[in-house]
Amino acid sequence: MTEPNELRRRTIPMNNGRSIPALGFGTLIADPAKTVTATRDALEAGFRHFDCAERYRNEREVGVALKAGMAAGGIAREEIFVTTKLWNSNHRPERVEPAFEASLDRLGLEYLDLYLIHTPFAFQPGEEQDPRDQSGNVIYDRDVTLLDTWSAMESLVNHGKCRAIGLSDITLEALKPLYESARIKPAVVQVESHPYLPETELLEYCNEKGVVLLAFAPVGHGMKPGVLEDPVITAIAARVGKTPGQVLLAWAVQRGTALLTTPKSAARARENFDIAPLPQDAIEEINRIQTRQRLNPVVNTGVPGFIPRATSA
Numbered sequence: 133m134t135e136p137n138e139l140r141r142r143t144i145p146m147n148n149g150r151s152i153p154a155l156g157f158g159t160l161i162a163d164p165a166k167t168v169t170a171t172r173d174a175l176e177a178g179f180r181h182f183d184c185a186e187r188y189r190n191e192r193e194v195g196v197a198l199k200a201g202m203a204a205g206g207i208a209r210e211e212i213f214v215t216t217k218l219w220n221s222n223h224r225p226e227r228v229e230p231a232f233e234a235s236l237d238r239l240g241l242e243y244l245d246l247y248l249i250h251t252p253f254a255f256q257p258g259e260e261q262d263p264r265d266q267s268g269n270v271i272y273d274r275d276v277t278l279l280d281t282w283s284a285m286e287s288l289v290n291h292g293k294c295r296a297i298g299l300s301d302i303t304l305e306a307l308k309p310l311y312e313s314a315r316i317k318p319a320v321v322q323v324e325s326h327p328y329l330p331e332t333e334l335l336e337y338c339n340e341k342g343v344v345l346l347a348f349a350p351v352g353h354g355m356k357p358g359v360l361e362d363p364v365i366t367a368i369a370a371r372v373g374k375t376p377g378q379v380l381l382a383w384a385v386q387r388g389t390a391l392l393t394t395p396k397s398a399a400r401a402r403e404n405f406d407i408a409p410l411p412q413d414a415i416e417e418i419n420r421i422q423t424r425q426r427l428n429p430v431v432n433t434g435v436p437g438f439i440p441r442a443t444s445a
């Protein structure tokens with residue numbers, strides 16, 4: 133049996149020779165003050181992997197919290213793993229490096245461990261993150277391909293401030309041709325995944341190619357009813373003396389994925405970090421759950437859900 137601490141501290145090798153901590157803290161938090169306290173609480177609870185995005189409009193707050201938390205805890209930059217993401221309105225190759233540098237500046241960092249293309253959908257280039265026509269429809273940019281954007285991402289790795297690159301909200305169908313054409317292969321793909329959306333085929337492809345699958349919504353965005361209240365999950369939780377959330381997080385790590393959760397209190401951060409291995413029969417029971425539910429349609433539509441209204445510039 134794996135030691136409990138090993139599961140919390142598990143890291144997954146990436147194709148650039150480095151590794152990513154399996155337990156990640158996501159910073160999709162609408163309130164700037166809450167972003168600071170939640171990020172510090174996560175660092176204190178033990179999280180060493182932080183997932184950001186220019187789209188979340190809070191990179192500055194995350195940077196401030198990390199700096200203060202690392203100083204207080206004597207944590208070196210090399211001990212944490214920071215990701216941020218290129219937004220849809222910056223897909224034109226000439227916009228990629230400036231967007232990357234702007235994120236780096238807001239985060240107050242010298243380098244990023246991982247930079248992701250947030251979605252494979254290019255929007256009208258510019259400062260407006262959510263460009264819409266008069267009927268309210270998103271204005272897409274038809275003059276840039278995902279591969280054009282990917283080539284600009286590859287240049288960032290060559291320039292040395294970006295250690296790994298990857299994609300988010302991508303389907304297996306779209307990942308395959310990009311993977312084949314890429315000079316630098318994606319290190320990570322970030323997608324919604326939980327027992328109601330196990331993404332088994334994508335995970336198998338990623339395992340075969342050495343790409344890390346990074347699951348968001350591992351507890352189904354906390355929605356109820358939902359996977360947190362699934363009778364299989366609650367029965368296992370009662371049996372092993374853990375919370376349903378901890379069962380879902382342990383399942384995700386034990387099947388070989390990294391994951392993101394967004395605890396907003398110190399108690400929740402400790403809960404979500406305090407996972408322990410599930411017995412194999414519990415893993416198999418979860419694997420047999422038949423309910424299917426996708427919570428985030430962005431992978432199909434390009435129009436992101438679960439994006440909070442910005443409360444700060």
Ligand SMILES: NC(=O)c1ccc[n+]([C@@H]2O[C@H](COP(=O)([O-])OP(=O)(O)OC[C@H]3O[C@@H](n4cnc5c(N)ncnc54)[C@H](OP(=O)(O)O)[C@@H]3O)[C@@H](O)[C@H]2O)c1
Nearest residue numbers: 158159160183300348349350353354377392393394396400
């Ligand atoms: N690439 C993308 O398009 C995309 C999309 C969405 C998210 N993300 C990333 O993924 C991160 C994680 O987002 P998420 O929505 O999946 O986070 P999450 O941890 O699932 O949090 C969302 C909800 O789940 C609840 N929750 C968390 N842990 C719980 C537990 N142990 N038991 C019961 N409820 C629990 C939270 O409640 P409390 O507030 O009460 O803790 C909150 O209401 C984001 O911050 C972002 O970095 C990426």
